[in-house]
Amino acid sequence: MPTKRFIILLLLAVTALGxxxxxxxxxxxxPRNVVQGRNFSLTFRLSDGESAAPQAPQLEGCTLLYGxxxxxxxxxxxxxGRMSTSSSIDFSFTYRADTPGTVKVPAVSVSCExxxxxxxxxxxxxxxxxxxxxxxxxxxxxPAPRVDDPSxxxxxxxxxxxxxxxxxxxKSSVYEQExxxxxxxxxxxxxxxxxxxxTQPAFEGFLCEELPVSYETTLENYNGQNYHTAxxxxxxxxxxxxxxxxxxxxxxxxxxxxxxxxxMGFFRxxxxxxxxxxxxxxxxxxxxxxxxxxxxxxxxxxxxxxTVSTTLEPELMRTNEASVYSYIVKGRGNIKYLxxxxxxxxxxxxxxxxxxxxxxxxxxxxxxxxxxxKTDYTIVPQEVGNFTIEGVPFVYFNPESGKYxxxxxxxxxxxxxxxxxxxxxxxQTEIEGSIDDILHIKASxxxxxxxxxxYVFRSPAYWIAYAAIVLALIAVVIIYRRHIRLRADVSxxxxxKAGRVATKRLREARxxxxxxxxxxxxxxxxKALWGYLSDKLSISASQLTRENIEEKxxxxxxxxxxxxxxxxxxxxxxxxxxxxQHSDAEVAGLYDEAAAAIKNIxxxxxx
Amino acid sequence: xxxxxxxxxxxxxALQAMALSxxxxxxxAYNKENYREAIDLxxxxxxxxxxxxxxxxxLGNAYYRNGNLGKAVLSYERAxxxxxxxxxxxxxxxxxxxxxxxxxEDDTAFFVKMHNGLVASMSPDAWAWTxxxxxxxxxxxxxxxxxxxxxxxxxxxxxxxIVLLCAFAYFICVAADAASTAGSHDDAVVIAPSTQLxxxxxxxxxxxxxxxxxxxxxxxxxIDSVATPDDPVSPRWYNVKINNGTKAWLRASDxxxx
Numbered sequence: 001m002p003t004k005r006f007i008i009l010l011l012l013a014v015t016a017l018g019x020x021x022x023x024x025x026x027x028x029x030x031p032r033n034v035v036q037g038r039n040f041s042l043t044f045r046l047s048d049g050e051s052a053a054p055q056a057p058q059l060e061g062c063t064l065l066y067g068x069x070x071x072x073x074x075x076x077x078x079x080x081g082r083m084s085t086s087s088s089i090d091f092s093f094t095y096r097a098d099t100p101g102t103v104k105v106p107a108v109s110v111s112c113e114x115x116x117x118x119x120x121x122x123x124x125x126x127x128x129x130x131x132x133x134x135x136x137x138x139x140x141x142x143p144a145p146r147v148d149d150p151s152x153x154x155x156x157x158x159x160x161x162x163x164x165x166x167x168x169x170x171k172s173s174v175y176e177q178e179x180x181x182x183x184x185x186x187x188x189x190x191x192x193x194x195x196x197x198x199t200q201p202a203f204e205g206f207l208c209e210e211l212p213v214s215y216e217t218t219l220e221n222y223n224g225q226n227y228h229t230a231x232x233x234x235x236x237x238x239x240x241x242x243x244x245x246x247x248x249x250x251x252x253x254x255x256x257x258x259x260x261x262x263x264m265g266f267f268r269x270x271x272x273x274x275x276x277x278x279x280x281x282x283x284x285x286x287x288x289x290x291x292x293x294x295x296x297x298x299x300x301x302x303x304x305x306x307t308v309s310t311t312l313e314p315e316l317m318r319t320n321e322a323s324v325y326s327y328i329v330k331g332r333g334n335i336k337y338l339x340x341x342x343x344x345x346x347x348x349x350x351x352x353x354x355x356x357x358x359x360x361x362x363x364x365x366x367x368x369x370x371x372x373x374k375t376d377y378t379i380v381p382q383e384v385g386n387f388t389i390e391g392v393p394f395v396y397f398n399p400e401s402g403k404y405x406x407x408x409x410x411x412x413x414x415x416x417x418x419x420x421x422x423x424x425x426x427x428q429t430e431i432e433g434s435i436d437d438i439l440h441i442k443a444s445x446x447x448x449x450x451x452x453x454x455y456v457f458r459s460p461a462y463w464i465a466y467a468a469i470v471l472a473l474i475a476v477v478i479i480y481r482r483h484i485r486l487r488a489d490v491s492x493x494x495x496x497k498a499g500r501v502a503t504k505r506l507r508e509a510r511x512x513x514x515x516x517x518x519x520x521x522x523x524x525x526x527k528a529l530w531g532y533l534s535d536k537l538s539i540s541a542s543q544l545t546r547e548n549i550e551e552k553x554x555x556x557x558x559x560x561x562x563x564x565x566x567x568x569x570x571x572x573x574x575x576x577x578x579x580x581q582h583s584d585a586e587v588a589g590l591y592d593e594a595a596a597a598i599k600n601i602x603x604x605x606x607x
Numbered sequence: 608x609x610x611x612x613x614x615x616x617x618x619x620x621a622l623q624a625m626a627l628s629x630x631x632x633x634x635x636a637y638n639k640e641n642y643r644e645a646i647d648l649x650x651x652x653x654x655x656x657x658x659x660x661x662x663x664x665x666l667g668n669a670y671y672r673n674g675n676l677g678k679a680v681l682s683y684e685r686a687x688x689x690x691x692x693x694x695x696x697x698x699x700x701x702x703x704x705x706x707x708x709x710x711x712e713d714d715t716a717f718f719v720k721m722h723n724g725l726v727a728s729m730s731p732d733a734w735a736w737t738x739x740x741x742x743x744x745x746x747x748x749x750x751x752x753x754x755x756x757x758x759x760x761x762x763x764x765x766x767x768x769i770v771l772l773c774a775f776a777y778f779i780c781v782a783a784d785a786a787s788t789a790g791s792h793d794d795a796v797v798i799a800p801s802t803q804l805x806x807x808x809x810x811x812x813x814x815x816x817x818x819x820x821x822x823x824x825x826x827x828x829x830i831d832s833v834a835t836p837d838d839p840v841s842p843r844w845y846n847v848k849i850n851n852g853t854k855a856w857l858r859a860s861d862x863x864x865x
Contacts, residue, residue: 437702438668438671438672438702438703439668439695439698439699440668441634441637441638441664441665441668441669442661442664442665442695443631443634443661444628444630444631444633444634444649444652444659444661444662444665445628445630445631446661447659447660447661447662448659449630449652449653449656449657449658449659449662450657450658450659451657451658453658453689455731455732455735455786456731456732456735456736457731457732457734457735457782457783457785457786458786462735462739465739466739466742469742469743469746470746472746473746473749473750476750477753480753480754
């Protein structure tokens with residue numbers, strides 16, 4: 001139970017606080033333009049307060065008809081269990097507009113809860129009444145429609161003057177890149193129930209920036225006629241080329257409301273009738289002046305008025321630690337379309353691709369763009385030392401003075417200390433890439449120069465070398481052939497010589513016999529006989545044995561008896577060498593036997 | 608004594624500087640990017656001290672750097688004429704050819720291309736000596752056949768000899784080819800920025816006279832040459848064949864023979 005009471009108390013307190021928190025305010029409801037001769041009301045609103053009606057303000061060119069009239073409004077709402085109350089009191093004064101012109105409404109004050117609240121002074125226009133135009137008179141006596149009189153907005157032909165879409169520029173002549181505001185505005189004498197653009201006006205040769213519009217209608221006097229007007233579109237344009245730039249007319253399908261008078265016996269009322277009309281906007285054009293030539297060096301298309309500053313963060317640089325060098329352009333103009341400055345960093349400082357940050361907004365009542373264009377260069381020093389980042393001067397064109405202006409940017413001295421972090425380990429990269437250039441020269445003295453280029457192929461010596469080889473081959477063949485022939489004849493010669501050699505040796509033996517030197521006789525006889533047999537039978541001295549000789553002699557064709565005689569002579573010679581003291585007759589007999597044996601062998605050949 | 612030594616050293620240096628050949632000076636001018644000067648010096652060296660493949664190659668580089676593509680092609684062709692095995696010159700020639708306006712048509716058959724590649728792989732002298740070496744081997748094989756008693760060796764000598772004979776016949780052709788391409792003056796390179804090929808040895812008078820326009824650096828084969836004393840521009844016209852086989856005439860002054 002005590003808890004419940006507490007809650008109620010709390011609620012009351014909150015409500016009271018809420019009420020107290022609301023401040024009383026007093027303001028004028030902004031008046032709209034009026035047409036001359038019409039009545040209009042001026043309303044002041046006091047919110048969350050109570051007061052007596054204020055003094056009616058004196059308006060120039062207007063007559064106060066009635067006022068103040070008071071109306072009170074109160075609303076209470078509960079949102080999420082929270083109640084809020086608001087109240088307002090409207091004080092209305094009714095005037096008649098007498099003379100056209102601008103009417104200033106002075107500040108009006110009321111006293112509310114001991115305080116004096118003042119409304120802000122405002123102004124509005126009293127428009128002159130419609131001028132009768134020639135066009136409207138010719139339409140079969142039908143009166144021209146008037147914006148504030150539905151009775152004149154009877155169905156019928158809609159004149160071109162009754163519904164206009166206009167494109168207008170805020171300036172008639174601008175420099176390239178100088179901003180200009182284009183406004184598309186609709187002027188109508190009828191109410192509009194739908195508005196559909198079928199073809200939008202094309203702004204060719206411009207960079208466009210759409211501006212916000214409040215779709216509020218006002219009364220405006222245009223060409224002597226009063227219209228309801230509304231801004232359809234506002235664009236901030238940056239002309240991109242010189243010359244006369246024309247905007248194509250747009251096409252619009254508009255449904256307007258006309259009023260038909262209906263006679264209902266006692267009453268005459270107006271009945272709305274919708275009607276579809278197609279209208280097109282005017283083709284507006286703008287003279288764009290080229291920027292004066294020649295443009296100074298470093299001009300990058302900036303038009304407006306700018307200031308430049310640079311920062312380095314952090315200022316104390318260390319190797320392999322990143323710092324950010326910012327180049328900040330601040331000002332009004334085509335800030336969104338600036339080019340980034342080409343800041344060059346000294347060798348030993350690696351710079352990454354700069355990052356651009358544009359922060360721009362519409363200023364000057366929607367006639368220009370202001371903000372900052374910030375270019376951040378992330379730089380990483382690689383070497384210790386003192387360096388200087390050269391300031392890049394910023395050149396822009398000032399359309400107000402019609403001159404180029406240069407903002408000098410001071411150089412930034414930097415000191416790089418040794419950093420703690422090591423150089424980042426570079427990931428291995430493929431070595432690739434082909435040569436897209438010529439190769440470098442070679443040292444000219446690497447090759448001997450000669451006035452006549454000679455080739456071995458065409459020199460006689462070369463061909464003589466071939467001839468020499470052929471001749472050498474032929475010569476070798478000839479010599480070889482002869483040698484073969486000689487070798488084939490060697491045994492024949494030996495055979496031929498055998499008889500003669502034997503005779504010669506026998507002659508030696510005979511000389512020894514005649515001298516009675518019997519020992520010498522036997523040695524000479526044996527030598528003659530062995531030598532003769534060796535030559536005759538082509539037996540080498542090492543194979544000269546008794547058995548071999550017997551075999552060869554038989555093969556040679558010597559008779560058995562004769563062979564035995566030859567062997568007998570050989571045996572006697574051998575024996576006689578070891579048994580000395582032979583008679584001369586024995587020696588002579590042996591000599592004859594040996595001669596006969598040789599003769600027999602010779603005879604075999606002859607047979 | 609010390610002074611004398613110093614003077615001696617200075618003298619030696621001065622003499623060495625004087626001994627620097629025109630070609631070496633041209634190299635250093637090239638390295639300093641004075642290409643105009645390098646061109647003059649290379650040409651002077653070629654005229655005074657004789658020709659060399661390397662020198663023509665360097666001259667071609669200087670011309671290329673100086674922007675004379677036609678002259679560059681001409682110089683590389685000359686470098687290759689002296690030594691077809693100058694691989695650097697071939698590479699640069701291919702590179703410069705890729706930069707000229709007229710794309711060279713390549714319609715040679717595979718075997719011809721292979722043969723040309725083989726010819727270009729060694730200097731003509733090297734080919735001549737290769738052919739000679741094969742001939743010596745051939746003589747050896749013949750000797751083996753004639754003198755050997757062993758049947759296997761004789762067979763080897765006989766068939767080896769036949770193979771070597773074929774090889775010798777081909778290599779002597781290659782050597783002859785290498786020596787003859789090196790010696791031929793039938794090719795020419797366009798050095799004028801562009802030249803109009805006409806159907807007769809005179810300036811084109813009607814559109815039908817015009818055959819084709821070829822540009823700087825394109826190689827043509829000169830077939831015939833005719834003196835034209837009446838022509839005010841060029842006293843000589845060449846009948847040339849361009850690489851698609853078209854034969855036409857052009858001013859001799861617009862091309863230079865390799």
